[in-house]
Each structure stands twice: as structure tokens, then as C-alpha cells.
Amino acid sequence: MVRIAVPKETTARERRVALTPEVVARLVREGWRVRLESGAGSSAFFADDDYISAGGEVALRDELFRDAQAVFSVQPLEKPDLERLESGTILASLMYPWRDPDRVGAMAEAKLSALAMELVPRITRSQSMDVLSSQATVAGYVAALLAARESPRFFPMLTTAAGTVRPAKVLVMGVGVAGLQAIATAKRLGANVWAYDVRKAAAEQALSLGAKTIELPISAEGEGGYARELTEEEKRLQQAALEGEAAKMDVVITTAQIPGRRAPLLVPRAMVERMSPGAVIVDLAAESGGNCEVTRPGETVEVGGVKVVGPLNLPSELPVHASEMYAKNLYNLSKLLLKDGVLNPDWNDEILAGMLLTHGGQVTHGPTKVLIGG
Ligand code: NAD
Numbered sequence: 001m002v003r004i005a006v007p008k009e010t011t012a013r014e015r016r017v018a019l020t021p022e023v024v025a026r027l028v029r030e031g032w033r034v035r036l037e038s039g040a041g042s043s044a045f046f047a048d049d050d051y052i053s054a055g056g057e058v059a060l061r062d063e064l065f066r067d068a069q070a071v072f073s074v075q076p077l078e079k080p081d082l083e084r085l086e087s088g089t090i091l092a093s094l095m096y097p098w099r100d101p102d103r104v105g106a107m108a109e110a111k112l113s114a115l116a117m118e119l120v121p122r123i124t125r126s127q128s129m130d131v132l133s134s135q136a137t138v139a140g141y142v143a144a145l146l147a148a149r150e151s152p153r154f155f156p157m158l159t160t161a162a163g164t165v166r167p168a169k170v171l172v173m174g175v176g177v178a179g180l181q182a183i184a185t186a187k188r189l190g191a192n193v194w195a196y197d198v199r200k201a202a203a204e205q206a207l208s209l210g211a212k213t214i215e216l217p218i219s220a221e222g223e224g225g226y227a228r229e230l231t232e233e234e235k236r237l238q239q240a241a242l243e244g245e246a247a248k249m250d251v252v253i254t255t256a257q258i259p260g261r262r263a264p265l266l267v268p269r270a271m272v273e274r275m276s277p278g279a280v281i282v283d284l285a286a287e288s289g290g291n292c293e294v295t296r297p298g299e300t301v302e303v304g305g306v307k308v309v310g311p312l313n314l315p316s317e318l319p320v321h322a323s324e325m326y327a328k329n330l331y332n333l334s335k336l337l338l339k340d341g342v343l344n345p346d347w348n349d350e351i352l353a354g355m356l357l358t359h360g361g362q363v364t365h366g367p368t369k370v371l372i373g374g
Helices: 021-029 048-053 101-109 124-129 131-150 177-188 200-208 232-247 269-274 319-334 350-355 366-371
Strands: 002-006 032-037 057-059 070-072 090-093 113-116 158-160 163-165 169-173 192-196 251-254 280-283 300-303 306-309 356-359
Touching: 021 032, 021 048, 021 319, 032 048, 048 057, 101 356, 101 366, 113 350, 124 319, 124 350, 131 177, 131 251, 131 280, 131 306, 131 319, 169 177, 169 232, 177 192, 177 200, 177 251, 192 200, 192 232, 232 269, 269 300, 269 306, 350 356
Parallel strands: 002 032, 002 070, 032 057, 070 090, 090 113, 169 192, 169 251, 251 280, 280 306
Antiparallel strands: 113 356, 158 163, 300 306
16 A cells, blocks of 8 residues: 655645545545644644544654655645655655755755646646646635725625715736636626736636726737746836726736746836725735735735735635645546556656656756756
């Protein structure tokens, strides 16, 4: 039997757990043995007893990694845990190699096979393993709720004996997975929603959710369905055109990202200063540099009465469903690792090869290798 270990997450603000009892039951049926650290699911409201009923085992941290052939977690393991693992152990978690290149070096040195969940290739076959999509769905939903909560206005139109309330005007900039969910959620709350993206395909999707679109003569479709970085001239044009639009809004939600780069600047300070007091900006890109110039990650700042919220780890705000989705992504990945009850991954498989950061003592992911100078 092949053993998976699941630690309790130790990163600040992390409330998700890598496996839920439902997914543990499926894995056990398929030939895995799953050992979880006691309390691993408690922040997401999954009790040790639920895991035991599902066929899992519960242990203290000291015992957790004994004989483990795979470790599934949400955040990457810290170095002291890496030292406890046998060479050849498979790790699957978010890895953020650019944040801590030393950790990547330590994983390579320990001859661990590290799979970065954020590097699942965006191909049809791997959609069910795509944690960027599953967690962005949660983040987009929470961002719209957060904006509604921070706004001093109603989102819906109301006709009451005390008068009529106009619906809030919400602009979503960046219409990928998170942006679409933010649009859908703001629409459900009754707001009037506008959407802006540099990819033409995004406009169609935003329209299908009932948003109006802001169209500019800039098209920046990059590779693999992502956006490319804009030229300096395009950035200037974009900011000039969006400034007038943003000034009319009660809420702006920004979600724009460029893979492997700092998030693009869409809302400079001057744009914030043109917005009305009481307006709210929720910057979902806070973690990767921010789409708004005044964003401070993890904080809310106020500029001329405009609140700028820079939330971190929004999926952890809904730990139950974020964990359920993450666990199902891992379950689907596990099918590429275990064949006929034996751990036998094909490291040349397009999906595994795309996610593999370290293997056999080497850093195997090209961009990460360049990053750490390997
Ligand atoms: P992302 O998080 O990388 O970026 C969010 C959005 O920001 C994107 O829509 C992008 O176009 C936009 N953006 C970037 N720069 C911008 C700028 N300067 N101004 C305005 N907007 C800007 O994107 P994502 O949510 O991961 O999705 C990217 C694409 O991949 C989408 O088309 C999505 O449908 C697609 N996708 C495909 C699969 C699959 O086939 N398996 C899975 C998930 C997503």
C-alpha cells in the first residue's frame, strides 16, 4: 500500500486542508493509505473522526512522515519537514518557487519529486486538476462579497417606501476565472456590472454573464489563452481610457495577471484620486504586486475617501469549499501517480512533466532553474 501524508497547514491565514474525508475515502478504496496530522482539517471544519471514518489514519506530526511515499499539502513544506522525508518522495502542493528559491534547492538536494500544483498545464485533459482555476473561482466570489461589504452602498436596486435606491456600478478589470466569478457574484447581488480585459474572448464570456463590456483598441492575446504584457504605449493608452470609466464606478475589482510576471498596473494613483469618496477597490492581484498603485498586500488603505483593499489568500475565507475543490484536484492528479496499486508515475506525461519542479536530485523546471541559477 502506498502511503500519503497530509500535514496540518502552518502558514499564517491558511485554513484549507489538502484532502477532505470524502476524497480520503476514494483514495483508500483505490489502494492508498492516507495518514493525516491530527487537526489537519480543523480550520476547514473536517474533524479527525471524519477522516478515520473515511478509512484514514491520524497521527501527531512526529509520526506523520514515517514511510510516506507522497505528501499532499496546500502550502509548500518548510525545510525541517523536507529533511524528514526519504529520497524519491513525491510532494504535491502550491510551490511558489520564485518566493523561496532556497527551498527548491533543498527539495532537489533531498532528491524529492516536487509537483507544483500551480503549474498544471492548462490543457483539456488536466482541467480537473487545475487548482489555479478552482481556487480563483473561490477568490472571485469572495472578492465580490468583500467589495459589497466594504461599500457604503447597496448593490441591488431597491424600490421602497423610503425611496428608490440605484444599483451599484461595479467594474471588473481582468476577466479570467476569478473575474468571471466576481462578475457573476456581483450580478447575483443586483449590481450593474462592467467588464474589461485585453483578451477579446473574455468580452464574450463577460457578456454571457450579463455584464456590459468596455472595449479598447488593445488586443493582447498571449500564449495558451493568457494575456501578454502590454507595451509602454499600450499601457499609457489603457490607463488614459480607463481613468474616465473608473471615475464613474462605486466598486472596482481587479484580477489581472500575467503568468510568471508582476501583475500589470491598471489603476495608477491618479485614477484612484479621480474616483468618488466612498468608492471601493478590491485588488485581487495584491499577492503578485497589485493592479493598483496604492495597494498594500494584506491591508486596506484609504486615498481621498476611496478604500483600496489588498486581500491575501482569499480562498482560505471559504475553507470548506476551497478545500473540497483542491482535494478533488489532487484526487484527479493521484490517478497519474498510482497504477494498479503501485506508485508508478510517467514523468514524461505532459501534465506531470509540466508541474515537476525537482526530481532525481535536479531542478527540472526550466524557468525555476534559471531563477535559482542552476
Ligand atoms: P490570469 O489569472 O492569468 O489573468 C486574469 C485575467 O487578467 C486574464 O483574463 C487576462 O487576460 C487579464 N489581463 C492580463 N493583463 C491584463 C491587462 N493589462 N489589462 C486587463 N486585463 C488583463 O487568467 P486565468 O484566470 O488563469 O485564465 C486565463 C485564460 O485561461 C482564460 O482564457 C481562461 O478561460 C483560460 N483557462 C483555460 C483552462 C483550460 O483550458 N484548462 C483552464 C483555466 C483557464
